[in-house]
Amino acid sequence: PTLFKRTIYYRTYDVTNLLKKGDNAIGVVLGCGRFQGLGVKTLRGVADPRLLLNLRIRYADGGEETVFTDGSWMGTSAGPIIADNEFDGEEYDAGLELGGWDLPGYACSDVWKQVDSMKQKGQLLAMPMEDMAVQDIVTPVSVRKVGEDRYIADMGQNMVGYVRVSLDGSYGTPVVLRFAETLAAGGDSLYMANLRDAKATDKYFPARDGHFTWEPLFAYHGFRFVEITGVKSAPSVSDITGKVVYDRMEGTGTFECSSQVLNQIYRNAWWGIRSNYRGMPTDCPQRDERQGWLNDRAATLYGEAFMFGNACLYKKWMRDIVDSMNDEGSISLVTPRNWTIWRDDVAYSATFLYIADMLRNQYGDESGITEYYPVMKKWLDHVLECRYRDGLFDFPDDEYGDWCMPPESLELIHSLDPARQTDKTLIHTAALYGVLGLMSDFCVIAGAPQDAARYGALRDEVRDAFNARFFNADVASYSNNTVTADILPLAMGLVPEGMEEAVTANIVSRIENDFDSHVSCGIVGMRYLMRCLTANGAGDLACRIATQKTYPSWGYMIEKGATTIWELWNGDTAAPEMNSGNHVMLIGDLATWMYSDLAGIRSAAPGFREICFSPYFPEDLDCARASYDTPYGMASCSWKKKGNGSVSLDVTVPSNTSAVVQAPDGYAFEDGGCKLSAGPGSYSMILLSL
Numbered sequence: 124p125t126l127f128k129r130t131i132y133y134r135t136y137d138v139t140n141l142l143k144k145g146d147n148a149i150g151v152v153l154g155c156g157r158f159q160g161l162g163v164k165t166l167r168g169v170a171d172p173r174l175l176l177n178l179r180i181r182y183a184d185g186g187e188e189t190v191f192t193d194g195s196w197m198g199t200s201a202g203p204i205i206a207d208n209e210f211d212g213e214e215y216d217a218g219l220e221l222g223g224w225d226l227p228g229y230a231c232s233d234v235w236k237q238v239d240s241m242k243q244k245g246q247l248l249a250m251p252m253e254d255m256a257v258q259d260i261v262t263p264v265s266v267r268k269v270g271e272d273r274y275i276a277d278m279g280q281n282m283v284g285y286v287r288v289s290l291d292g293s294y295g296t297p298v299v300l301r302f303a304e305t306l307a308a309g310g311d312s313l314y315m316a317n318l319r320d321a322k323a324t325d326k327y328f329p330a331r332d333g334h335f336t337w338e339p340l341f342a343y344h345g346f347r348f349v350e351i352t353g354v355k356s357a358p359s360v361s362d363i364t365g366k367v368v369y370d371r372m373e374g375t376g377t378f379e380c381s382s383q384v385l386n387q388i389y390r391n392a393w394w395g396i397r398s399n400y401r402g403m404p405t406d407c408p409q410r411d412e413r414q415g416w417l418n419d420r421a422a423t424l425y426g427e428a429f430m431f432g433n434a435c436l437y438k439k440w441m442r443d444i445v446d447s448m449n450d451e452g453s454i455s456l457v458t459p460r461n462w463t464i465w466r467d468d469v470a471y472s473a474t475f476l477y478i479a480d481m482l483r484n485q486y487g488d489e490s491g492i493t494e495y496y497p498v499m500k501k502w503l504d505h506v507l508e509c510r511y512r513d514g515l516f517d518f519p520d521d522e523y524g525d526w527c528m529p530p531e532s533l534e535l536i537h538s539l540d541p542a543r544q545t546d547k548t549l550i551h552t553a554a555l556y557g558v559l560g561l562m563s564d565f566c567v568i569a570g571a572p573q574d575a576a577r578y579g580a581l582r583d584e585v586r587d588a589f590n591a592r593f594f595n596a597d598v599a600s601y602s603n604n605t606v607t608a609d610i611l612p613l614a615m616g617l618v619p620e621g622m623e624e625a626v627t628a629n630i631v632s633r634i635e636n637d638f639d640s641h642v643s644c645g646i647v648g649m650r651y652l653m654r655c656l657t658a659n660g661a662g663d664l665a666c667r668i669a670t671q672k673t674y675p676s677w678g679y680m681i682e683k684g685a686t687t688i689w690e691l692w693n694g695d696t697a698a699p700e701m702n703s704g705n706h707v708m709l710i711g712d713l714a715t716w717m718y719s720d721l722a723g724i725r726s727a728a729p730g731f732r733e734i735c736f737s738p739y740f741p742e743d744l745d746c747a748r749a750s751y752d753t754p755y756g757m758a759s760c761s762w763k764k765k766g767n768g769s770v771s772l773d774v775t776v777p778s779n780t781s782a783v784v785q786a787p788d789g790y791a792f793e794d795g796g797c798k799l800s801a802g803p804g805s806y807s808m809i810l811l812s813l
Contacts, residue, residue: 124401124402125443125459126245126443126447127244127245128245129246130246130248130442130443131243131244131246132250133247134249134250135249146227146228148227148229149178149225150226151174153174155172156209156341157209157461158172159171171239174192177189177191177192194240195237196237197235198236198237198238199221199234201221202220207340207341209342210321210323211321211324212300212302212322212323212326212344213325213339213340213342214325214326215326216328217327217330220330251435251442252435252436252439253371254371255371255401255402256369256370257366257367258367258397259282260366260367261278261279261282261365261367262363263277263278263279263360263363263365266357266362269311269312269350270311272352273351274350274352275306275348275349275351276348276351276363278346278348278349280365281304281345281398281687282367282394282398283343283345283367283369283409283705284368285339285342285343286349286363286365287336287337287363287366288336288337288363289334289335289336289362290354290358291334291335291356292327292329292332292333292353292355293332294329294331294332297326298326298352298354299325299351300326300327300350301313301315302324302348302409303315303323303347303350304345304347304348305347305684317700317702317704318410318411319412319700325342338366343368343401345410346409369397369398369399370433370436372432372436373431373752374432375430375752376430376431376749376750376751377748377749378721378722378747379747379749380717380746380747381744381746381747382743384669384681385717388677389714391687392688393430394686394687395688396427396431397431399706399707400431400436402439403459404419404420404436404440404707406706406708407690407705407706409705414457414461416708417444417457417458417472417474417475418456418471418474418523418708419707420707420708421473421474421477421647422646422649422710423711423714424477424481425484426710426712426714426715426716427714428486434482434488437478437481437482438482440458441479441495444458444475446460449465452498452501452502452505453467453505453506454472454475467506467509468518468521469506469555470521470523470551471523475495476562476565478491479495479499483730484726485726485731486754487731487732487754489568492565493568493570496565496566496571500566503558507581511555513588514552514587514589515552515589516548516551517548518551519546520547521547524547524550524647525544525550525646526646526708527645527692528544529642529645529675529692530543531543533674533697534698536700536701536702541603543605544605545603545647545648546608549601549608552585552588552589554611556585556617557615560582562578563575589612589617590619593608594619599626599628599629600629601626604629605643606630606634607644607647607648609629609630609633610655610656611651612626613626613659614651627659627660627661630661641668641671641675641676642671642675642676646708646711649709649711649712650712651712652711653665653669653711653713653716653720654716654719657716662741663743665720665741666744667743670743675692676692679692680692680694688706689702689704690702690709691709717749718751721738721739721741721744721747722738722747722748723736723737723738723760723785724736724758724759725737730753730754731753731754731755731777732755732780733780733781733782734753734777734781737783737784738760738762739787740764740770746761746763746764747762748762750775753777755777755780756777758774758776758780759773760772761774772784
């Protein structure tokens with residue numbers, strides 16, 4: 124998926140082993156794909172999928188030949204795939220199969236026509252990342268009969284992909300597969316209202332009575348449950364295979380601790396994140412949306428990078444963002460720009476910069492900064508011109524704000540209580556302060572040090588204006604004292620010197636007393652909540668928030684049967700127009716906190732060339748361990764509390780790196796308690812901070 128009028132990617136394959144002496148044929152099956160978009164239901168006279176192909180042949184005698192797509196090719200829409208759409212599913216009529224159409228000597232019937240030549244619009248570029256691929260297999264945990272001709276298979280896991288079925292069918296009777304994340308009340312039918320206009324339905328028309336095996340080519344679904352109708356005999360668990368599809372990439376991290384709630388939350392996040400890697404980071408995989416919302420990844424992308432080797436995906440998405448900008452410099456909050464939402468904001472559009480920051484810190488890759496710095500500067504200068512007034516980023520009418528603050532009533536999607544809503548100018552001004560800090564660093568890396576002084580001066584101006592406008596020194600709070608209003612300046616370093624402890628105490632009091640130690644902010648506040656609390660001496664509170672089982676919490680989702688992360692804290696009770704069961708935005712900084720705070724694996728130099736192992740030992744946890752495959756090799760940290768009040772700590776340092784191991788407050792390393800070892804030919808250094 125790209126903004127196709129700007130960029131079209133091609134893929135190169137070595138097909139030598141597919142060629143044989145004598146005649147050869149090339150056959151290609153084309154689906155609608157993202158190029159066609161939502162609303163294209165059929166290939167018959169509606170869609171116009173396109174192909175550009177060059178087969179380059181080098182002969183043993185040194186001669187070369189190219190076979191390419193031109194007007195001599197033949198095509199047909201009369202094949203067995205009679206409809207395909209990413210959102211609605213695929214329809215396959217086995218009676219329309221064309222035989223050996225992809226073999227030499229095939230005699231084209233009159234359903235085959237010469238193809239149309241079409242103009243190319245976007246710039247052709249080599250694909251910068253891997254294709255999507257089947258990367259996991261899921262077997263149903265049960266299949267049960269729920270009606271005269273209806274069966275429901277439970278995959279046991281909310282997954283993304285499709286199913287391969289081996290069933291018994293009848294000629295003239297379509298076998299219909301419908302997909303949903305949850306069941307309706309009573310449990311005997313699918314709950315599909317939250318899919319909105321997406322049909323999420325595959326159909327197979329048997330060519331004859333009897334057994335068949337089939338899987339779609341051009342459809343994927345977000346689902347846990349599959350409803351099957353039109354079969355002659357009851358399907359069994361072994362007749363259905365779930366194929367998990369996402370962008371091909373390696374898993375790079377592991378996490379486990381003594382809390383089974385946290386372990387399941389991590390697993391839910393892991394499933395949700397990979398579910399939404401589809402050539403771009405999508406918001407959801409099941410309904411009629413599946414778009415690249417910048418809002419959703421502003422915080423989660425840092426934690427994702429511990430779990431998956433996603434550098435190529437995010438570098439590709441940076442180009443999508445640039446392609447989707449307008450001439451003035453506005454960033455589209457949905458990228459690629461299938462929906463045009465140019466907001467001239469900071470809090471969400473700055474995801475563009477956060478990606479570059481993550482790539483530098485996590486992978487040591489500064490190309491996002493050096494390549495796109497001029498575009499970043501254009502965007503920042505544009506939004507400053509639009510909305511910057513007297514040290515503040517004035518955006519009181521922002522539609523999104525601190526999106527998805529847990530509402531006061533379980534049937535609501537968004538809170539209606541003004542006391543829970545954070546001032547939007549505060550949100551964007553705090554985000555601007557952070558962006559100016561990033562740009563001050565970026566301009567040096569990009570070879571534009573002359574910009575550093577200007578952005579630094581603006582940053583000072585913002586700090587002074589922000590505190591003058593929003594800070595209430597008497598009660599150590601900001602604006603109307605929402606948790607987000609207070610956590611943003613504390614995390615950003617905006618709090619006046621000497622007031623940090625008082626602001627922290629106020630935040631802790633609000634969370635403990637007014638929210639009973641539960642989640643108390645929307646996705647903007649969630650970017651910083653867990654790590655900021657821990658950094659300011661309230662790590663035990665962060666751990667209590669993370670392990671809650673009642674609303675609103677990640678544990679509440681688990682108690683209600685979730686196997687991924689919901690879009691809403693009350694996704695089981697809110698209206699269906701916005702209650703995806705597989706979103707990542709509510710993860711916030713939780714995954715980052717698991718790796719960088721609980722396990723204490725932190726990058727102290729770009730790409731983990733230097734590592735700081737600084738774990739936190741919450742009162743409610745007995746042990747934690749994590750590993751991360753850095754660009755230099757595996758780094759790991761594990762700790763376990765012992766009965767005598769001490770803690771054992773083990774770390775693994777990758778070759779050719781250096782590391783500092785820091786004991787948390789209240790702990791010190793015992794004399795003689797440290798053993799260092801390194802493999803042959805490697806070099807590592809550990810400095811112990813007592």
